[in-house]
Each structure stands twice: as C-alpha cells, then as structure tokens.
Amino acid sequence: MSRMRIDQSIETPWGISVFGAASIDAAPDVARLRVAIKETRQQAGEAFEVTRRAVNQVREVVRGHGVPDRHVSTSRLNLESSYVYGAERKFVGYECTASFVIELRTLDALEAVLVDVVEAGANEVGGVEFDVRTKKELRAEARRAAVAAAREKAALYAEAAGVRLGGVVHIKDVDSEQLQNSYRSHGRSAAGDGEGDLTPGRITVTAGVVIGFSIVGDVET
The missing domain is CATH 3.30.110.170 (Protein of unknown function (DUF541), domain 1)
Structure with a gap:
C-alpha cells in the first residue's frame, strides 16, 4: 500500500x-532601457576620461528626446584592470564602466532613443523592461x-x-x-x-x- x-x-x-x-x-505605458558604456584603455586616466565623455554625450542625447534627468539613473564610473587568459594571464588595459537605466514614458520614442544612445557611446544593451505606472x-x-x-x-x-x-x-x-x-x-x-x-x-x-x-x-x- x-x-x-x-x-x-x-x-x-x-x-x-x-x-x-x-x-x-x-x-504598458513605461519602458526601462538598460544600457552601459564600457571602454578599455592602456592608461587608467584615459579609460576614465573617454567613458566620462560618453556618459555626458548619452545624457545630452536623452535630454534631447525630452526625458527629464530624474528618469535617468547612472551608476558611478567603475574602473578595474582587465586581463585575457590563455597559457598565461595577460594585462590588456584598464576597463571603465558606467551603466544607465533610462525610463521612457513615451513608448513610440523607444527605438529612436536606443539608436541615439548607442551612437552616443553606449556599447552594451542590457535589455528593455516594460511596465505600467x-x-x-x-x-x-x-x-x-x-x-x-x-x-x-x-x-x-x-x-x-x-x-x-x-x-x-x-x-x-x-x-x-x-x-x-x-x-x-x-x-x-x-x-x-x-x-x-x-x-x-x-x-x-x-x-x-x-x-x-x-x-x-x-x-x-
């Protein structure tokens, strides 16, 4: 049994x-676009500077689409050594990263914003999350x-x-x-x-x- x-x-x-x-x-009436800027340079200062400029460019592009600053969250610039691994570890430079979450209230602008922020320097797209207010x-x-x-x-x-x-x-x-x-x-x-x-x-x-x-x-x- x-x-x-x-x-x-x-x-x-x-x-x-x-x-x-x-x-x-x-x-849905809200879209959250997750993008990042990731740059690697031989000098730490150069990696930091080129990433900082890209951050400012992305912010200007987003403002140009009428998105207020309060709807854009940006991480602090993160700087770390980058290596490739093979027979032995090889230093390739300093990698600087900044990530964004851009909240859009006009969904028709999503594709245009995505294209423009990539052209402005965002070289990683983490995805799009739709939501309702x-x-x-x-x-x-x-x-x-x-x-x-x-x-x-x-x-x-x-x-x-x-x-x-x-x-x-x-x-x-x-x-x-x-x-x-x-x-x-x-x-x-x-x-x-x-x-x-x-x-x-x-x-x-x-x-x-x-x-x-x-x-x-x-x-x-």
Whole structure:
C-alpha cells in the first residue's frame, strides 16, 4: 500500500481552506532601457576620461528626446584592470564602466532613443523592461478578484459536501512574483514575447490568496 504524502494530509482539520488567484492584463505605458558604456584603455586616466565623455554625450542625447534627468539613473564610473587568459594571464588595459537605466514614458520614442544612445557611446544593451505606472491599483484589483475566486471555490466545496460555509478564519497572501513566474511558464509574458523584442506586449499583474473558512454545520435536509 502506498503511503499518503504528508502535504496531502490534514493534521488538524478545522474547516475549508482554498486558494484563489486572479490576473489582470494592461497595456504598458513605461519602458526601462538598460544600457552601459564600457571602454578599455592602456592608461587608467584615459579609460576614465573617454567613458566620462560618453556618459555626458548619452545624457545630452536623452535630454534631447525630452526625458527629464530624474528618469535617468547612472551608476558611478567603475574602473578595474582587465586581463585575457590563455597559457598565461595577460594585462590588456584598464576597463571603465558606467551603466544607465533610462525610463521612457513615451513608448513610440523607444527605438529612436536606443539608436541615439548607442551612437552616443553606449556599447552594451542590457535589455528593455516594460511596465505600467498604475501597477499598485491593478494589484489591488487583482487581490479583490483573487478573494472572490477563493470564496466562490469554498462555496462550491461546501455545497458539494453538504455543509454550510462559515466566516473567514484565516487569510494568507501568496507571493505575487512566484505567481507571475507560474503564469509565464504557461506561456503568459509580462514584458513581451521574446528577449530583445521592442514590442511592448501586455503587462500581467497577478495576485493570489489562501483563505480558510469555518464550517458551521450540515445543510438541513
């Protein structure tokens, strides 16, 4: 006889426990472009200077597209020795790096901004992340829908079991990121359909909850 898995057993019966989930799709209205400048020179000062100039050029290009400075975050210039490895380690110069996250509120400008910042000196593109500014409100809506789904499920179980559903005795939030990954694994994307794709696609905002209801007795026949 096979043994029941522990997670399938109910050690302390107390009522009906159900899981409810909901997702809401929305059109993105924000794009975050991640780019970097990486320059290697034989002299540390030269590497620092050429990277600093490229940083200023990228900032000017972004301002030219009407993006305010507060929507552009820039890392500090990072300088380190660079080597190649073969039969022996060989010093190739000093590598200076600066990275940007550029937030765009006008998605139609995304391709033009990307082209211009690359021409200005950004030689690494980390990717584009799409988002929606009303995510907090959408999450609240999804949570209400998740509670409704859980209550509907609990009512169905109670009816099928011939018992009356009581009040809520337990509520547990389910991590939304874990749920988001689950939706993605089933073919639903929150930021486009492919890596490097500049098509916004749809944003999926999810919520999940585990709710426990008491049982107040059998249904009278």
